[in-house]
Amino acid sequence: MADLYVEEFDMINPFVIASSPATQGARNLLKSAAARPGALVLRNFGHGSGGGSYVYPSAKAMFGGSAIHSHAVGTQIKDSISTLEQYCEEVRAIKRNLDKDIKLWVSVGHYSDIVKGGDWEKEWIRQAKELTLAGADAIELHFNTPGVAVAKDRTFQYYQLVAHCTQMIKAAVPSTPVMVKLALESCDVLTSMRYAKAAGATAVGPTARWKGFVFDLDWKTTQARPGSGYGGTQATPIVCYAIAEARTNGIDLPLFAGGGVFSHTQALQILMAGSNCVQIGALACSGGVSAVKNVIRQTEAWMDSNGYPDMKSLTGDALKLFSMDKEVSDYRTACLGNRYKQTQVDAEKCIGCGHCVDVCWQDSLVLEGKVAHKLDSCIGCGYCFQVCPVGALSVDAGKILKDAYEEKNR
Incomplete structure (x- = not known):
């Protein structure tokens, strides 16, 4: 104990x-x-x-x-x-x-x-x-x-x-x-x-x-x-x-x-x-x-x-x-941003609610019929991932950040 x-x-x-x-x-x-x-x-x-x-x-x-x-x-x-x-x-x-x-x-x-x-x-x-x-x-x-x-x-x-x-x-x-x-x-x-x-x-x-x-x-x-x-x-x-x-x-x-x-x-x-x-x-x-x-x-x-x-x-x-070295902090941010950018909408889960489109400040998401679709102009800011109610846009942010930290501190 x-x-x-x-x-x-x-x-x-x-x-x-x-x-x-x-x-x-x-x-x-x-x-x-x-x-x-x-x-x-x-x-x-x-x-x-x-x-x-x-x-x-x-x-x-x-x-x-x-x-x-x-x-x-x-x-x-x-x-x-x-x-x-x-x-x-x-x-x-x-x-x-x-x-x-x-x-x-x-x-x-x-x-x-x-x-x-x-x-x-x-x-x-x-x-x-x-x-x-x-x-x-x-x-x-x-x-x-x-x-x-x-x-x-x-x-x-x-x-x-x-x-x-x-x-x-x-x-x-x-x-x-x-x-x-x-x-x-x-x-x-x-x-x-x-x-x-x-x-x-x-x-x-x-x-x-x-x-x-x-x-x-x-x-x-x-x-x-x-x-x-x-x-x-x-x-x-x-x-x-x-x-x-x-x-x-x-x-x-x-x-x-x-x-x-x-x-x-x-x-x-x-x-x-x-x-x-x-x-x-x-x-x-x-x-x-x-x-x-x-x-x-x-x-x-x-x-x-x-x-x-x-x-x-x-x-x-x-x-x-709280006091993380800037190089490590920036690397973690970059790893998560890249994963946001690379991850596409799961068309089978998407319900076409449009929340992701509403919070995309790069105009990089559009609704095609009742399914959201990401464009190449996506920068990976992650706003859309935060508002998706059904997990059609989803990454394991915690694991990505933890893996990046451990990689930098090996």
Whole structure:
């Protein structure tokens, strides 16, 4: 079986159940811990009521690994914790009952504290010290709340805020890891990472969570609250780009990235882009313990089936694609383009729908009767192959690209 141990975080596997209703209070966190992730993040008290989830378009899509996620208008899950003393007791209760090989990260503060004003710095320092004494394995600074980066020009400078708070908490609890969760929204995440690193962050977690406006055309039936934590599987490529950009621009801090993980596929993509761990909060609170268990199990099975014995062999493997030598990249493109050009329409499959003609910008496809026909002027751009609904225009693009890569790297 593949070894999922993550050396950089000393975790049994790379999965982090992020701060969410699934980790709100000892009861919910311990329930989620049955999935056996590498770490769980206890939701910060004072965050406000927990969201009811809105998964679009359906639960079937979510469990199938594809979903948009936001917050719904159902009854919010209230926070029963109102004092730091109560919160620390929750931490102690968790540590007594949590499997010893699972890490407990605890979220400190909230950017709304800063907006409200007052002596928030002193309070954050107090929280970090007391929570460390209560048994937290790490402190998380949660700077990816939707809108936090947007507020930079209204209330504070986001990058300076990240640096200041990281430095402040690191000085308060120097022996405790400080995990800095970062926004992608309305900021340059590479700059954020550099500021956090310079300030002494133990790890950074670029996380996709935007203000969004999700609605049905009959908008009166729509559940989601406008502006409330929009995310989902469509965000994974953006997260992967942020990770890969960091890894190819000198960011060597451990990463715990997240965004859109509703199946093992998205989890693997985030890890292969170069993140050491992957946050899985939305699926945990919307799909429950069994959904998280399945993703962990399926990740392990996929690694076994595809020749990845451990996390070191998996993490960052796709950076070979991100930073591919131009000569190799151009050769792969040429091989695929030539195959597109050479491959003719399968007349027996063609139904004469005309989609291929509509997207041919070289005027190299014509309908002859009810069958499409390619002309010699075809350059092999491939648009027509993408739209054919019946496979009358078809090549095994994946095999062509893989063979070309292996040929160049023999």
